[in-house]
Amino acid sequence: MAWMRDEFFQMPWLYEAIVGSVCTAAALLLTLRWLERRRCLADFRKARSCRETALGEMERAVSQLEESKRSGDSESILSLSLHELHEKLQSGFLTPDSVLHAYMNKALEVNKELNCLTDFLPDCQNQLQSFKEEKKGLLYGIPISIKDNIDCKGHDSTCGLRTFLNQPATKDSVIVQVLKKQGAIPFVKTNVPQSLLSYECSNPIFGQTVNPHNTKRTSGGSSGGEASLIAAGGSILGIGSDIGGSIRVPASFCGICGFKATGKRLSTIGFRASVPGQKAITAGIGPLARDVDSLAFCMKALLCEDLFRLDPTVPPIPFNDEVYSSSKPLRIGYYESDGYWLPSASMKRAVMETKQLLEQAGHKLIPFAPLKISYAMNELGLKGISADQANTILERIKGDIIDPRLKDLFYVHRIPVILKKILYFLMKPFNPRMADILRCLCGVGSISDLWKQHTAREAYCEEYISLWKSQNLDVLLCPALGPAFLAGIAGKLTVTASYKLIFNLLNFPAGVVPVGKVIEKDEDELKDYVGYYNDFWEKTFKKNVSDAIGLPIAVQCVALPWQDELCLRFMKEVERVTQKNRAI
Ligand SMILES: *[C@@H]1O[C@H](CO)[C@@H](O)[C@H](O)[C@H]1NC(C)=O
Numbered sequence: 024m025a026w027m028r029d030e031f032f033q034m035p036w037l038y039e040a041i042v043g044s045v046c047t048a049a050a051l052l053l054t055l056r057w058l059e060r061r062r063c064l065a066d067f068r069k070a071r072s073c074r075e076t077a078l079g080e081m082e083r084a085v086s087q088l089e090e091s092k093r094s095g096d097s098e099s100i101l102s103l104s105l106h107e108l109h110e111k112l113q114s115g116f117l118t119p120d121s122v123l124h125a126y127m128n129k130a131l132e133v134n135k136e137l138n139c140l141t142d143f144l145p146d147c148q149n150q151l152q153s154f155k156e157e158k159k160g161l162l163y164g165i166p167i168s169i170k171d172n173i174d175c176k177g178h179d180s181t182c183g184l185r186t187f188l189n190q191p192a193t194k195d196s197v198i199v200q201v202l203k204k205q206g207a208i209p210f211v212k213t214n215v216p217q218s219l220l221s222y223e224c225s226n227p228i229f230g231q232t233v234n235p236h237n238t239k240r241t242s243g244g245s246s247g248g249e250a251s252l253i254a255a256g257g258s259i260l261g262i263g264s265d266i267g268g269s270i271r272v273p274a275s276f277c278g279i280c281g282f283k284a285t286g287k288r289l290s291t292i293g294f295r296a297s298v299p300g301q302k303a304i305t306a307g308i309g310p311l312a313r314d315v316d317s318l319a320f321c322m323k324a325l326l327c328e329d330l331f332r333l334d335p336t337v338p339p340i341p342f343n344d345e346v347y348s349s350s351k352p353l354r355i356g357y358y359e360s361d362g363y364w365l366p367s368a369s370m371k372r373a374v375m376e377t378k379q380l381l382e383q384a385g386h387k388l389i390p391f392a393p394l395k396i397s398y399a400m401n402e403l404g405l406k407g408i409s410a411d412q413a414n415t416i417l418e419r420i421k422g423d424i425i426d427p428r429l430k431d432l433f434y435v436h437r438i439p440v441i442l443k444k445i446l447y448f449l450m451k452p453f454n455p456r457m458a459d460i461l462r463c464l465c466g467v468g469s470i471s472d473l474w475k476q477h478t479a480r481e482a483y484c485e486e487y488i489s490l491w492k493s494q495n496l497d498v499l500l501c502p503a504l505g506p507a508f509l510a511g512i513a514g515k516l517t518v519t520a521s522y523k524l525i526f527n528l529l530n531f532p533a534g535v536v537p538v539g540k541v542i543e544k545d546e547d548e549l550k551d552y553v554g555y556y557n558d559f560w561e562k563t564f565k566k567n568v569s570d571a572i573g574l575p576i577a578v579q580c581v582a583l584p585w586q587d588e589l590c591l592r593f594m595k596e597v598e599r600v601t602q603k604n605r606a607i
Pocket of ligand 1: 509512562563564566567
């Protein structure tokens with residue numbers, strides 16, 4: 024060996040050439056990365072300045088309407104429920120101009136603190152003009168906010184990702200078309216997490232949206248801009264999408280109601296999905312609002328002939344008023360913990376107190392043991408959504424800057440499969456849940472494995488429904504994640520998704536209703552929280568949901584597929600029986 028070394032040093036030109044080219048390559052690579060980063064930041068700056076321009080245009084529209092508006096003062100308009108607003112608009116007591124003016128003004132005002140708006144939809148002004156000739160639809164004159172990933176003609180659906188900047192939608196999504204046909208006025212678009220796959224509503228383009236109840240807390244995600252805006256009074260009705268709690272988590276964090284319909288009950292044409300092509304979990308669409316009646320009213324308006332004509336793949340089932348307004352006592356299954364993620368004290372109390380109140384109201388409550396949640400979450404959910412070894416997601420963040428709050432989410436996907444497998448074996452004895460998650464993130468191997476994966480999911484759904492049927496349940500009451508986490512941490516706590524994600528996997532309609540607030544007793548009890556494994560996640564959760572007295576808490580209401588009206592009726596009942604608790 025010695026002679027080789029000598030030989031080598033006797034050829035300084037070779038040595039220099041090697042060192043030289045390595046250094047040049049490294050420098051070139053660094054320069055390229057630096058340039059890419061600069062281009063990326065320039066794209067973000069441009070997108071932000073477009074937003075400034077749009078919001079400036081919105082301010083001008085507000086002052087124009089200020090001059091022309093004919094009825095109602097803003098304060099009293101903003102205090103009306105959707106139902107009251109609807110009646111006053113139909114009767115002509117209020118004009119759409121004055122209502123839109125009030126909401127645009129309020130949205131701009133709350134946006135300064137919450138950072139929930141990403142775009143203004145100037146088409147709302149044209150709609151005001153065109154109203155004069157048309158007959159009044161169910162949502163006539165109701166301003167409505169739209170989540171970022173839902174196409175509105177001429178505007179970006181960014182998903183908080185660089186790759187989707189500067190690609191304005193060529194037409195309105197079907198839902199937006201139907202809303203307009205019903206007379207609703209989409210007026211703003213709202214913020215989302217980068218890639219939509221987080222409960223932390225933050226992206227490197229538009230920044231972080233915060234919670235109106237406490238701006239140190241997150242609004243939740245991914246429909247976090249919607250929930251924040253509505254809870255703060257800047258919108259009366261919003262449309263979101265939900266692939267693992269994306270409507271329900273922000274609604275419960277912000278203390279409003281949110282409903283995820285059965286997938287395909289509403290049209291997904293013109294919705295940008297985070298992981299298109301995966302069949303493991305079903306995205307649901309639905310409304311967010313301050314009360315359950317508003318959600319039901321929006322569903323009723325959407326489930327119309329126009330929807331069935333514009334998207335023939337949607338089953339033509341109109342809203343069933345009879346089911347929604349029935350007062351027949353219900354058989355309600357309930358659980359306070361799913362065995363995968365130990366709920367916080369307030370999550371549990373919310374369920375148990377609601378259970379009692381429902382019993383007092385004459386309903387029958389039956390304990391329900393949710394079926395194999397660990398298996399469903401990891402083996403079916405996670406493995407299913409990462410079946411492609413997360414290549415779809417990695418493709419979408421290529422050349423993007425990762426939001427510092429979401430680093431954990433993306434970096435875990437970047438770990439090479441082989442390393443994930445090694446980590447799985449090392450971690451298994453200490454933390455089987457964490458280990459299992461790593462294993463499932465490796466995806467499935469072949470197409471036949473993928474088919475087995477789909478078959479296993481179908482079998483699980485069948486088994487779950489049989490269990491439900493064997494207890495003869497109408498609906499299910501269970502925890503809603505909460506209270507709102509401190510801002511910046513939800514990116515580390517994706518594991519808490521089990522309470523919500525399970526109903527995307529099963530494709531059951533599900534919604535959340537606020538039932539009260541965190542009290543001192545919850546805080547005391549939380550001090551003893553160690554979770555199931557006392558691991559990093561559980562410690563993080565405990566610390567970051569503590570100190571939350573006064574923040575809203577909610578419960579989740581669930582029904583079988585296509586029983587959307589029954590689910591809403593149950594939500595309405597929960598809202599009614601908990602009314603006193605909410606007022607405290
Ligand atoms: C939230 O969790 C993180 C991670 O465990 C921790 O560093 C931070 O201190 C927590 N926040 C509070 C207020 O305890």
